[in-house]
Amino acid sequence: MIDEATSLLAARLFHGGPPEPGPDWSPVDWGAYPEEVVDRKWRQEAARLNRLLDERDDAHEPIGAAPAPASASAPTPATLARVMDRLTAAPSDPADGTDGDAPRLAARLSVEVAREEAAATRAHGRGPAAGAEGPAGGSGGDPWIDGFAPVFPLQPPRTGRELLADHVTAMVCCAAVDTAGAAPGLDWLDGPALLVGGRRRADLAHPVLSLVEDGDDGPLRAWLGEVGVRPEKPVRLV
Template structure:
């Protein structure tokens, strides 16, 4: 903030507007030509886009030097601020970033992967930062500031603005469609535990049992072949090799399901685009073939992916933990819950249980079921009882 004066300098502001204008012209030329007017002006737009691209390449070095100069001026101005205040500000910014990051990766991402997008991300950020202020002494000031009148009150329809921003975040970070559909619908925070957490657990538990069927693990005959937690624990307890086989099977199943979902999304996008399956922007275009926007089509890939692909061990741990949570809900009276910083969580007697990860890893990595059986006994989970799957 101390260095913003350099950005407000008229020549710098004008240069930035010029570069943004060139960038906008390139993007406009690469956008699909929808509508008769835009199709008629396609050739002029492509010509202007090529000229703008040449100008951008020519001024790239000058723009980079200008931004370095702005950054140097901002840094020099910021050093004049008291050191103690700078440290506090850096800590506060870091904590705010951590709250946003955890809300997106641990709360929003599980919902996005299921075809649901939380429609009140701004409200979730406030809740996450408030929870962060409760847990971290460095964030204690958040609670008082967040209790003041929020800036969104200045909007005529803050709920609609929050929903629009939430959908935009889902597109930027996950690549979801631009509009609600049968496989892409909003969910509010009150519905999140039942419609996202419980469904996520049961979907993963069902996938785990399908992989067990595929590798030839017999079902529990004592309960009529229905899924039980005993079946999972006993198979993993029998050797290390069983865990590797399950991890490979789950990885392949997840990749196959994601590919099928992507193919279905592309099919629907082509079917709903103007002109049907051969709509502009969905095929190869020699004039704009080197432009990523033209390759992406109407449903772009995420511009800022949140997480790298998960490993087989991580996927197996998630699926085993999901099976344990399903068994706890069905046989021990537990309930799905939402933690603003850690995402889906298991509630036992109304209290959050965050100690399941270590016993599950002991079972997967070492074949040691002792810690997990002790945990199940403390919660009162019956491993021999059938579990409801989706």
């Protein structure tokens, strides 16, 4: 009971949530956390990234605008190769410079994540009513525990590029789990981890950043070859 209470209190403080277990908030055993939370988070982010790739591109759509309607045709299989090809392709808009579609994807991810978080807040009744003030006298957007908002967020808001890097990392991890026998893990200090052969791989950040920031897929392809990941194979999404 003490562990359960501590788990719920930590979730409430750092993530926001009700003080008692419910349909959306229930204790997760530490041993089940990689499958129940880490793997699910990776696949949710991979699904979001592929959903944006499925959208019909509009050359005149301004950066940061709402996503264009999805194509009526059958969705393209969700593969890591598709993501890499998109981020290394020549830019469709000269204004994007040498970064290809990375700025557009990063901007769309920022909009999509903000929209989903706002929808989740409304759906679960989190946060004080419009115009209400929290204990510190702030506006309705201030975090305060009675409104289920996190009092101590675990990380500051991410930039579009950081979101894109996180989503590409999630796609890589899904591909590694589905095609190379890897497994989700959890590190006490660093959080979600990818386990290959039972050991944590902590060398994925640089190859992903090379792809996202420079459009260079060489380091990531070398990493995939070393681990045995097959980027052309579809991954399982949520």
